[in-house]
Amino acid sequence: MGLLIAVLICFFVAILAPFIYRLGRQYTGWIIAILPFILFGLFINHIKLISSGEVIAVTYKWIPSLGINLSFYLDGLSLLFALLITGVGGLVIIYAGRYLAGHIFIGRFYLYILLFMGAMLGLVLSDNLFTIVIFWELTSISSYLLIGFNNEREEARTAALRALLVTGIGGLSLLAGMILLGLTENGYKLSILINSGDLIRNHPYYLAILILILIGAFTKSAQVPFHFWLPGAMEAPAPVSTYLHSATMVKAGIYLLARVSPLLGGTEIWFYTLTIVGMITMIIGVVLALQQHDLKRILAYSTVSVLGILTMLLGVGTELAIQAAMVFLLGHAMYKGALFLVAGIIDHETGTRDIRKLGGLWKLMPMVGIAGITAAVSKSGLPPTFGFVGKELFYESVIAVTWVTPLLTVAALFTNMLMFATAWISGIHPFIWKTGGIPKKPHKTPFGMWIGPLILAIMGMICGIVPGFIDQSIFSSAVSAVTGSHVSVHLALWHGFNPALALSAITVAGGFCIYYWWYKIQRVVCRLNIVYKFMPDNLYKLSLNGLLQVAKVQTAIIQSGYQRYYLLTIFSVTAILVSFMLFKLGGIHGSIGLHTMKFYEVALGLFMLGAAAIAVLSSTRLAAVAALGVVGYSMSLIYILYGAPDLAVTQTLVETLTVILFVLVVYHLPRFSKLSSSASRIRDACVSLACGGVMTALVLKAGNIQFHQPISEYFTKNSALLGHGKNIVNVILVDFRGFDTMGEITVLSVVGIGVYALLKLKIKPE
Amino acid sequence: MMHSIILAIATRYLSPLIFLFSLIFLFRGHNSPGGGFIGGLLAAGGFVLYSTAFCVTSAKKKLIIDPRTLIGIGLLISFISAFLSLFSGKQFMTDIWWEVTLPLLGKWSVGTPFFFDIGVYFVVAGVTLTIIFSLSEE
Numbered sequence: 001m002g003l004l005i006a007v008l009i010c011f012f013v014a015i016l017a018p019f020i021y022r023l024g025r026q027y028t029g030w031i032i033a034i035l036p037f038i039l040f041g042l043f044i045n046h047i048k049l050i051s052s053g054e055v056i057a058v059t060y061k062w063i064p065s066l067g068i069n070l071s072f073y074l075d076g077l078s079l080l081f082a083l084l085i086t087g088v089g090g091l092v093i094i095y096a097g098r099y100l101a102g103h104i105f106i107g108r109f110y111l112y113i114l115l116f117m118g119a120m121l122g123l124v125l126s127d128n129l130f131t132i133v134i135f136w137e138l139t140s141i142s143s144y145l146l147i148g149f150n151n152e153r154e155e156a157r158t159a160a161l162r163a164l165l166v167t168g169i170g171g172l173s174l175l176a177g178m179i180l181l182g183l184t185e186n187g188y189k190l191s192i193l194i195n196s197g198d199l200i201r202n203h204p205y206y207l208a209i210l211i212l213i214l215i216g217a218f219t220k221s222a223q224v225p226f227h228f229w230l231p232g233a234m235e236a237p238a239p240v241s242t243y244l245h246s247a248t249m250v251k252a253g254i255y256l257l258a259r260v261s262p263l264l265g266g267t268e269i270w271f272y273t274l275t276i277v278g279m280i281t282m283i284i285g286v287v288l289a290l291q292q293h294d295l296k297r298i299l300a301y302s303t304v305s306v307l308g309i310l311t312m313l314l315g316v317g318t319e320l321a322i323q324a325a326m327v328f329l330l331g332h333a334m335y336k337g338a339l340f341l342v343a344g345i346i347d348h349e350t351g352t353r354d355i356r357k358l359g360g361l362w363k364l365m366p367m368v369g370i371a372g373i374t375a376a377v378s379k380s381g382l383p384p385t386f387g388f389v390g391k392e393l394f395y396e397s398v399i400a401v402t403w404v405t406p407l408l409t410v411a412a413l414f415t416n417m418l419m420f421a422t423a424w425i426s427g428i429h430p431f432i433w434k435t436g437g438i439p440k441k442p443h444k445t446p447f448g449m450w451i452g453p454l455i456l457a458i459m460g461m462i463c464g465i466v467p468g469f470i471d472q473s474i475f476s477s478a479v480s481a482v483t484g485s486h487v488s489v490h491l492a493l494w495h496g497f498n499p500a501l502a503l504s505a506i507t508v509a510g511g512f513c514i515y516y517w518w519y520k521i522q523r524v525v526c527r528l529n530i531v532y533k534f535m536p537d538n539l540y541k542l543s544l545n546g547l548l549q550v551a552k553v554q555t556a557i558i559q560s561g562y563q564r565y566y567l568l569t570i571f572s573v574t575a576i577l578v579s580f581m582l583f584k585l586g587g588i589h590g591s592i593g594l595h596t597m598k599f600y601e602v603a604l605g606l607f608m609l610g611a612a613a614i615a616v617l618s619s620t621r622l623a624a625v626a627a628l629g630v631v632g633y634s635m636s637l638i639y640i641l642y643g644a645p646d647l648a649v650t651q652t653l654v655e656t657l658t659v660i661l662f663v664l665v666v667y668h669l670p671r672f673s674k675l676s677s678s679a680s681r682i683r684d685a686c687v688s689l690a691c692g693g694v695m696t697a698l699v700l701k702a703g704n705i706q707f708h709q710p711i712s713e714y715f716t717k718n719s720a721l722l723g724h725g726k727n728i729v730n731v732i733l734v735d736f737r738g739f740d741t742m743g744e745i746t747v748l749s750v751v752g753i754g755v756y757a758l759l760k761l762k763i764k765p766e
Numbered sequence: 767m768m769h770s771i772i773l774a775i776a777t778r779y780l781s782p783l784i785f786l787f788s789l790i791f792l793f794r795g796h797n798s799p800g801g802g803f804i805g806g807l808l809a810a811g812g813f814v815l816y817s818t819a820f821c822v823t824s825a826k827k828k829l830i831i832d833p834r835t836l837i838g839i840g841l842l843i844s845f846i847s848a849f850l851s852l853f854s855g856k857q858f859m860t861d862i863w864w865e866v867t868l869p870l871l872g873k874w875s876v877g878t879p880f881f882f883d884i885g886v887y888f889v890v891a892g893v894t895l896t897i898i899f900s901l902s903e904e
Contacts, residue, residue, distance in 0.1 A: 645799045646799045646800075646801075646804070649791075649799060649800075649804050650803065650804055650807070653804060653807040653808055653811060654807065656811060657807060657810065657811060657814070657894060657898070660814055660818075660898060661897065661898060661901065664898065664901040664902055665901065723861070723879070724796070724861070724863050724875055724877055724879075725796035725797055725879075726796075726797040726798070727795060727796055727797050727798055727799065727800070727801070729801070730795045730796050730800070730801040730883070731796065731879075733801060733802075733803070733883075733886075734796075734801070734802070734879040734880075734882045734883045734886070735861055735879045738848065738859050738879065738882060739848075739859055741882070741886060742844060742845070742848060742859075742882075745840065745841065745844060745885070745886055745889040745890075746841065748889055748890070748893050749837045749838075749840075749841055749889055749892075749893060751893065752834075752837055752892065752893030752894075752896045752897060753834065753837070753896070755896070755897045755900070756834065756896050756897070756900050759900045759901065760900065
């Protein structure tokens with residue numbers, strides 16, 4: 001029960017958030033942050049249970065006929081992510097309350113961010129294949145709103161759309177993958193599917209499933225070649241970048257990979273794809289990070305790099321590598337979260353994010369400095385931080401992969417050295433040395449802003465000094481969930497003198513050199529990598545423009561804007577399709593049965609024919625409308641003859657009002673004149689004759705053909721019994737088929753309002 | 767519009783009758799020919815007749831409520847009647863019936879489908895009148 005409520009309450013409070021802001025004003029951040037902190041506490045409370053190997057699973061029926069149920073599942077992996085989402089979420093909301101103070105849309109911001117939090121929680125707690133996709137898409141949509149939060153800026157809108165399209169395509173791919181996974185007929189529950197991993201891996205669909213799910217994960221986690229949306233998303237305000245692009249959303253792809261790892265992992269293709277893509281991403285990411293001057297872009301690209309590392313480690317897939325991935329993931333969330341928030345403060349207070357202008361901020365904002373420097377130390381992998389623990393494990397697991405060790409080790413060493421440099425540039429550089437001339441003098445940073453990054457940074461330090469207090473409780477169960485078998489994790493700061501430590505020493509030395517000569521190296525790197533930087537992004541722009549062009553051409557062809565062509569299309573297509581079906585079912589049957597007709601029926605028929613002919617041939621509109629009315633009223637007479645008073649009354653009323661409507665419209669139309677060519681008139685006549693002929697044939701056929709048992713018997717029998725009414729037509733309308741009627745009256749209302757709006761709309765002729 | 771004394775006098779007597787008749791159609795609809803749809807059309811017809819005999823403005827005055835508001839009221843009634851069953855733990859749109867004894871009329875069974883039909887009546891009348899009134903105002 002608790003899991004469903006945890007997810008739903010986020011959405012519920014999200015809807016209330018703008019109203020809470022009206023009451024809470026500048027304290028809204030603190031008020032709303034209570035929710036994630038309560039959830040955080042509740043999840044903390046579950047650690048003991050989960051670490052003992054238990055899981056919590058609940059299922060609520062949603063659409064059982066399709067196998068779509070609200071199944072939630074809490075194991076070590078979900079718990080780790082849930083803690084990250086709620087913990088970082090709370091800190092970010094408090095921070096945002098100050099950061100966005102005075103922003104006109106701040107109430108809306110709380111709505112979006114809680115929406116996102118709910119979607120993210122739902123994603124990591126979901127156990128059903130389809131609800132995973134639904135929550136996955138919800139994170140894409142809410143992140144679109146968050147990235148484009150400053151929607152008066154064009155860059156923000158473009159970046160938001162780009163992120164939405166890239167992750168949206170990934171989401172569709174994921175959906176296709178999940179459907180295929182469902183088609184293997186092992187059920188829709190992931191926790192159960194995982195037990196049949198061997199079956200899936202040997203299934204003919206395996207390759208397709210793997211590719212589709214990987215595309216989903218890679219787009220979300222910004223792996224090369226989909227990495228380009230992430231730096232663009234830095235248009236978002238700092239708290240959004242922190243929450244989405246360091247701690248949670250981009251990690252959703254990693255979560256998915258980790259989640260399906262016992263199901264799809266362990267094969268050669270899994271190993272090669274993930275390792276190679278991850279390796280390329282981590283190198284390209286960190287190289288691109290080194291080219292940037294913008295503080296947030298440096299952090300964004302280094303995040304891309306870390307996501308590459310995580311993917312690579314999941315690809316390697318050994319117990320040690322999974323451990324490294326989980327530790328790195330938590331460490332990264334803490335230090336990168338802190339650094340993003342610090343970057344936001346620096347931007348907010350000094351008015352610039354250009355690293356060349358920043359320096360010497362230590363004296364002006366000491367608390368922010370402590371947070372930034374501590375986080376940067378963790379990022380650069382220096383002891384005694386959690387980043388160091390993660391990096392040591394990273395090296396150890398890479399060295400342990402026997403036959404590709406040299407390649408991976410070199411790649412890891414290279415990445416870590418550059419990572420060290422970016423850490424110093426982004427976290428330490430702004431606080432030491434001298435200022436390079438910042439646009440405005442910072443005033444005192446408010447408590448609400450520096451407390452968040454400080455907590456995150458200090459947590460990173462504490463976890464590094466005493467990793468013992470979280471390894472058994474959180475990591476053992478998380479790693480076990482990914483490997484699929486029980487693993488006991490023991491983390492330590494000191495691993496003894498081993499090759500990993502030697503590599504660390506080289507990293508520090510190399511990294512420091514790169515930092516020291518950064519300006520020179522940057523110039524070289526910038527010239528080198530122009531190819532990487534533009535390729536996928538340009539491809540995206542080209543395909544988007546191409547799509548728009550195709551849409552334009554296609555619209556010009558199909559949408560002529562003339563009602564006569566639309567009608568012509570509709571009628572001719574109907575005539576063709578119906579006559580095709582008629583001949584497929586054996587041609588026209590049925591006879592008109594003239595000999596059984598009464599004389600007044602024949603008279604009525606002739607009368608209608610005559611009226612129809614007048615309607616076609618008359619030279620004034622009013623006469624045509626009146627003749628049509630005659631056809632309609634005769635029709636209602638036929639209903640009376642055949643004993644259908646209901647229909648007769650309806651027909652009479654509709655006919656009356658239709659004639660009135662026609663007359664009112666005709667009143668506004670210009671005089672009747674022949675403007676069309678005789679060729680088009682002949683064409684129209686052919687189409688209308690064909691349409692009428694087909695309809696006649698259809699009616700004759702309908703009397704002789706029976707596809708299904710008629711349902712009318714059921715209605716006759718149950719109308720009075722179940723529906724409390726003797727008028728079957730009415731009982732059908734308001735009871736048996738009431739839902740249809742509901743839709744119809746809704747449509748009718750929309751039509752009425754639409755007509756009203758069109759009539760009252762006064763467009764001035766240009 | 768038209769200024770015919772015969773039509774004006776006749777309308778004065780006919781339109782209330784038509785309106786009354788539309789209500790009868792609505793109320794007896796569940797057991798005999800009639801119902802919300804026909805009733806709504808008939809009611810609209812009455813007011814259209816009035817607007818033809820006099821003018822749109824006076825017909826609107828007789829109607830008191832703006833026809834667009836009628837649409838909203840109708841939709842609201844229908845939706846509420848459909849949601850009522852949820853409160854008694856049944857599925858959406860399940861019918862609920864009550865037996866009531868009315869003076870003069872005796873025993874009647876009243877149910878949520880009837881309220882639904884009242885909603886249909888309002889929507890149909892509202893939409894028809896909205897369209898016709900705004901067309902004739904042009």
